[in-house]
Amino acid sequence: xxxxxxxxxxxxxxxxxxxxxxxxxxxxxxxxxxxxxxxxxxxxxxxxxxxxxxxxxxxxxxxxxxxxxxxxxxxxxxxxxxxxxxxxxxxxxxxxxxxxxxxxxxxxxxxxxxxxxxxxxxxxxxxxxxxxxxxxxxxxxxxxxxxxxxxxxxxxxxxxxxx
Amino acid sequence: xxxxxxxxxxxxxxxxxxxxxxxxxxxxxxxxxxxxxxxxxxxxxxxxxxxxxxxxxxxxxxxxxxxxxxxxxxxxxxxxxxxxxxxxxxxxxxxxxxxxxxxxxxxxxxxxxxxxxxxxxxxxxxxxxxxxxxxxxxxxxxxxxxxxxxxxxxxxxxxxx
Numbered sequence: 451x452x453x454x455x456x457x458x459x460x461x462x463x464x465x466x467x468x469x470x471x472x473x474x475x476x477x478x479x480x481x482x483x484x485x486x487x488x489x490x491x492x493x494x495x496x497x498x499x500x501x502x503x504x505x506x507x508x509x510x511x512x513x514x515x516x517x518x519x520x521x522x523x524x525x526x527x528x529x530x531x532x533x534x535x536x537x538x539x540x541x542x543x544x545x546x547x548x549x550x551x552x553x554x555x556x557x558x559x560x561x562x563x564x565x566x567x568x569x570x571x572x573x574x575x576x577x578x579x580x581x582x583x584x585x586x587x588x589x590x591x592x593x594x595x596x597x598x599x600x601x602x603x604x605x606x607x608x609x610x611x612x613x
Numbered sequence: 614x615x616x617x618x619x620x621x622x623x624x625x626x627x628x629x630x631x632x633x634x635x636x637x638x639x640x641x642x643x644x645x646x647x648x649x650x651x652x653x654x655x656x657x658x659x660x661x662x663x664x665x666x667x668x669x670x671x672x673x674x675x676x677x678x679x680x681x682x683x684x685x686x687x688x689x690x691x692x693x694x695x696x697x698x699x700x701x702x703x704x705x706x707x708x709x710x711x712x713x714x715x716x717x718x719x720x721x722x723x724x725x726x727x728x729x730x731x732x733x734x735x736x737x738x739x740x741x742x743x744x745x746x747x748x749x750x751x752x753x754x755x756x757x758x759x760x761x762x763x764x765x766x767x768x769x770x771x772x773x774x
Contacts, residue, residue, distance in 0.1 A: 463629030467620060475686055477653045480646055481693065488639025490630055513620045520685040545620050551689030551700075552681075552707040555715065555767070559774035572689035573700060576639035580632065587620035 460584060467513040468493040472503040472529070473549075474521040478572075482516060482549070485576050489583070500525050507533060507541050514583065515546040518572070524557065527564035534565035545586040549574070647694050654691045654699065657683050658731050661706075665728045672719055681710040687731070698745040699734040702727060705752040712759040715766045723755045 469491050473479045479496050486494060495510060497503040500522055506512070515533070519526030530546050533539060546565070551572040553561050561569055567586040570579070623629075630638075661683050668676060684706040691700035706727040713719055730748050733739065740748070760767070 460624050461626060461629040461631050462624045462635075463626035464623050467623050475689075477646075477650060478686070478689060481643070481650065481690070484642040484646055485639045488637075488642045489635045490638075511619075513623070518689075520689075521682055543619065545618060550685075552685045552704060552711075555711050556770065573692040576636050576643065580635055580639070583620070584624065584632075587618060587624055589618055589621075 462490070462584070462587075464490040465492050467491055468495065468510060469514045469516065470495045470497065470503060470506050470510070470512050472497045472500060472515075472517040472522075472526070474498050475518070478518065485579055488576065489580055500529050503529060504532070507539070510541075512541045512544045514586075515541070515544055516549055517546065517566075518550050519548060519557070519561070520550055520552065523554070524560060527557065527560040527566075530564045530566050545589070547582060547586060643693070650690055650693060651696075654687055654696065655735055657686050658699070658703075658735055661687070662728050662732050665724060668721070670721070674714060677710050677714055677719065681707050681714075684710070696734075696737060698749050699731060701749045702731045702734055702752055705749070705756050706731070708756045709759055712756070712763045715770070716763050720759065723759065726755060727752055 464486075469486060471479055471482055471486075471494065473482065473496075476498070479498075483494055483496065491514075495506045495512075497506060503515075503517070507515070515530075517526050517529065522529075526548070530548075533541055533544070533546070536542055545567045548561060548566045548569045549572055550569065553569070567589065568582055570582050574582075661680065664676075664680055664683070672680075684703045687703035688700050688707060691697070691703060706724070709720070709723055709727060713724075730752055734745060734748065
């Protein structure tokens with residue numbers, strides 16, 4: 451997979467961007483936080499469960515949400531659906547990326563239709579991760595209805611990329 | 614519904630960093646946590662083996678789901694540091710358990726084959742690269758066999774969604 455010129459030409463400064471991560475695994479959260487720190491993100495809200503994530507989403511203006519649904523099942527998708535449906539919530543249009551190693555076959559439709567911007571396979575390289583973040587940053591506030599450009603869809607990996 | 618994108622306002626910023634710089638910084642940071650991640654993958658793989666050893670002849674749905682969660686952890690982390698084969702074996706275990714759960718049955722022999730392969734793949738240099746590929750391919754064929762058996766359930770699932 452190659453990096454598109456459009457991605458390479460951008461300078462960015464995520465220092466003031468707020469990110470919510472929801473992942474029950476401490477080690478996975480550490481890995482993701484290190485990557486995000488490397489990209490320049492400094493404001494990270496790290497939650498180990500959905501309820502804590504909801505609390506943060508109610509209180510804070512977020513610029514990016516990353517969630518791993520593996521331990522939460524349908525609740526994780528309901529969380530994003532809730533976010534998109536809350537007209538008064540300032541995070542209604544916040545880009546959301548589902549980052550997961552495996553999507554339960556009963557949840558595939560749920561994952562596609564919950565309103566997330568992208569479903570990303572774990573494990574992913576720092577390069578892939580940053581490409582996806584920039585890709586969702588460039589979108590015009592539309593969720594679950596766009597196809598990622600083919601050069602951004604991995605043909606390798608152990609899992610599947612839904613977008 | 615085009616309303617703009619909050620994250621987009623951080624692109625094209627003066628004083629920011631470029632793509633390659635960001636990737637290099639993140640890659641360097643990732644090396645700091647490598648021993649911890651590798652130890653975690655190893656521990657979880659061993660725990661998977663121990664759990665399957667303790668399984669009754671017909672494990673409950675909850676037991677299988679818990680096992681799948683552990684396998685998902687390995688699938689998500691092993692490939693970060695050149696352990697793709699172990700990660701893929703764990704991914705196939707996730708698939709197999711999913712198909713078993715969908716059909717309401719437990720194929721103990723196939724699950725054990727996955728777990729034993731994962732335990733063998735724990736030691737990265739024990740087998741040549743080509744042999745590791747073949748081991749994972751064998752698991753993939755077991756999953757394919759399970760998928761064929763689950764065709765009616767998968768078709769019903771498709772109709773519902």
